[in-house]
Amino acid sequence: MTDTTTDVPDEFAGYDDLPAVPLTSADHGPKMPRFDGDVSELPDRACWALQNLLTRRHISGERQPQLWSWVSEFADVLRVRLSELDLRLRIVDELQIAFVEQVGYDSRWGRRLLKRETINTYDAILALHLAKYMRASRDENVLVTREDIHEMFAGVSNTIDRDLAAFDKRIDRAVDKMEEMEFLRSQRDDPDTFVLSPVITAVMTASVITDLQRQFEQFISSGTEAPETDSETEADTESRPDPDESRLDTAEGADW
Template sequence: MTTPDSDIDFTSLPDVDRTGSGGGHSTRPRRPRFDGDVSAMPDRACWALQHLLTRRYISSESDRDVYSWIIEYRSDLSVRLSELDLQLRIAEGVDIAYVEQARYESAKGIKLLRREPLGTYDSILALHLAQMMRAGGDVGFLITRDEIHGLFSGVLNDTDRDTVTFTARIDAAIARLAGLDILRKTRDDEDSYTVSPVITAIMTASVITELQQQFEQLLKGSSE
């Protein structure tokens, strides 16, 4: 027997969990994670925010759960980050999420993203790999250690005229990008690397322009 809508007590029905933390309907309030936790966001959104603030990027390939939380709570996370002058960026083509500092002039604002910066050679290597990736249609590709060293041919940096020092700097840049999972060693040859498409997400147009200027200075013989 069907009950007419006029006979239903809507106030007695369970509330819909609109935070997404319960995956459906729930009447239970969110439990604080610790004493003093007053967050209005569900736990997964809070954890996703923590990852975004402490890591250069989140990849669906290596962190599927965290990436899925970012997508699920994208709107809430964008608001929280915006309050800190930060912007959430999601490169859906390669399933990468990361945070950028908003660019605007403010006498009172302060930069919060103070992650360990890439060195000159790290940045220049990233520049070359990003350009190669985009030229190839944003598809991952293989590159050898010798080919990477070849990218720096013609550099006349006054401080690196010593061949041993120059070679060591390039090898250090390779290790740095491997540590960021941008370069991944192949199983068959430890001197060959797969370049991850993530590099096209974190190397924005403005960053590429700035790094291109740095590289041109190295080609002219400027010191680091």
């Protein structure tokens, strides 16, 4: 039997007995600067993942597989960087959805960095019904038609909906908003049939659904127009909703 043992210098003796140091996500060899003056401590992929988390509503493993893989790989260090900005990283592994939400607390120095979506009452009502519709379905691909969506508003009755044409128009605008937010995806061969995106399940958590359900029940039982609230922030440059549109407040984490 051949002895393969090699002599180890005394100064290196016992090194094999030391605990291994796990590599972190940032340990990927030499980092090449992306631009003149780049002093980032993170690999390029982590920087790009961070940039996309801050500028996209969400990252989907289905639609942005490369970005999703980077978010998953560098999740720990991304959480640290985002926390420094009063932001929280949400990752729903089973749906392969990642997004960032603003964290609120009392401080006159804190600043909201995320742009809040302008969500009107009909947008919120439709998002609520779609989330419940998807949670109740056992199908992987949940389809809903425009007719189905209009039927979801059968219980809505208040002073601003006496004009049925205007009522239908508001529902269609809510559908457009859900498409813009990628909660709904229209079919190429049938623009009035939509696939529900898993994004809605990730964003519409149980607490958000419960809060919106309570507000929705108050809204339809009042029979009057809900008070309009200001949905703009320092970073919100979108135009305000139409003056005859109302809005349901949303809970923390629902700044879509």
